[in-house]
Amino acid sequence: MDKMNWKKIIITVISEIAAIVCAIYGGTQIQVNKMNNYLNSRIVNIAGDNNTITINDWKDLADAYSDLQEENATLKQQNEQYFSDYTEQKELNESLKSQVSGSPDLMFESLGLSIDGEKIPVDTNNSIVNINGREYWSREIAIKLLPETESYSIEDGNINVGRVLADKTNLFGLYVNNKNGGLLEDGVVKDSFNNSHTNAFINYAHNSDITFVLDGKYSKLKISAAIREGCDASLTASFTVKTDDGEVVYSSPAMSVKTEPYEVTDIPINNCKLLTIECNADRYDQDLILYDAVVYN
Structure with a gap:
C-alpha cells in the first residue's frame, strides 16, 4: 500500500x-x-413574617442540609437525655406516691374496763384502736390491768412488769446501804493458805455487817470465804447471809486458820431488795475474808 x-x-x-x-x-x-x-427546580424562596431566605446555589443547599443534620443530632441527643431524666423522675414520683398512698387502716373504739365485775374508772374515749388488723389498748387500761403490787418500767427496748432480772454482777460493786465495822478491801489480802485475794470484805472487828442494795434483780448468791494469814489458830470466825426481812438464807461453819478456803454457790436470796452479810469472830483480830461474791439468776 x-x-x-x-x-x-x-x-x-x-x-x-x-x-x-x-x-x-x-x-x-x-x-x-x-x-x-x-x-434549580428544587430550590425555592421561603417567605413569611418579613423574613425571606433564598437559596440560589445547590452547594449552599448541601451545606445548609449538613448543618441541619448536625443540629438535629444535637437535638436528638438532648431529647434522649430529657427523656431519661423524665423517666427517672417519673419512677421516683411513682415510688413516693406508693409510699404515701399506703395510709394505715384505723378503727377506734371507746371502751371501758371492768375487773371481776367491778367498774374501773378509765378514760374511755378512743381507748382502743385497731391498726391494719392489730389491736392496741391505751396505756391507762394496760396499767389498770396490773395487780396493785406490781409495777412496770421501760428499759432497753422492753416493757418490764414486776421485778427485773439482771446479769451476773459482783456483789461488792453494788451500792452499800449500810455498814458496821469491816472493810471493803480494794488491794491484795492473803489468807492462811497463802492465797492472794482482791475486792474482798474483811471482818476487822469482833462483829461486823454490811448491807447491799439489789432491787430484787437477783435470785442467787455465790461467795467464797477464808481466814486471814497470821490469825490465832485457836480462834474461829463465821458469817451469815440474810434477806430483806432478816430471814437467814445461809450460815457458814466456824472457820480457823486450819480451815481451807471454800466456795458456796446457789444461795437462794429470793430476789430480795436488800442483802445483808453478818460476820462473827471469837476475837476482834480473828479476821474473816469474804471474796468472789457474785449475785445472779
Whole structure:
C-alpha cells in the first residue's frame, strides 16, 4: 500500500476519534446541564413574617442540609437525655406516691374496763384502736390491768412488769446501804493458805455487817470465804447471809486458820431488795475474808 493510502486511513481514524471525544464531551455537558436544571427546580424562596431566605446555589443547599443534620443530632441527643431524666423522675414520683398512698387502716373504739365485775374508772374515749388488723389498748387500761403490787418500767427496748432480772454482777460493786465495822478491801489480802485475794470484805472487828442494795434483780448468791494469814489458830470466825426481812438464807461453819478456803454457790436470796452479810469472830483480830461474791439468776 502506497503512502497516500496510509495518510487517508490515518486521517479517517483521527476524525473518528475526534468525533467520539466531541460526542462524549457534549453528552457530559448535557448531563451537567440537566442536573443543574433539576437542582434549580428544587430550590425555592421561603417567605413569611418579613423574613425571606433564598437559596440560589445547590452547594449552599448541601451545606445548609449538613448543618441541619448536625443540629438535629444535637437535638436528638438532648431529647434522649430529657427523656431519661423524665423517666427517672417519673419512677421516683411513682415510688413516693406508693409510699404515701399506703395510709394505715384505723378503727377506734371507746371502751371501758371492768375487773371481776367491778367498774374501773378509765378514760374511755378512743381507748382502743385497731391498726391494719392489730389491736392496741391505751396505756391507762394496760396499767389498770396490773395487780396493785406490781409495777412496770421501760428499759432497753422492753416493757418490764414486776421485778427485773439482771446479769451476773459482783456483789461488792453494788451500792452499800449500810455498814458496821469491816472493810471493803480494794488491794491484795492473803489468807492462811497463802492465797492472794482482791475486792474482798474483811471482818476487822469482833462483829461486823454490811448491807447491799439489789432491787430484787437477783435470785442467787455465790461467795467464797477464808481466814486471814497470821490469825490465832485457836480462834474461829463465821458469817451469815440474810434477806430483806432478816430471814437467814445461809450460815457458814466456824472457820480457823486450819480451815481451807471454800466456795458456796446457789444461795437462794429470793430476789430480795436488800442483802445483808453478818460476820462473827471469837476475837476482834480473828479476821474473816469474804471474796468472789457474785449475785445472779
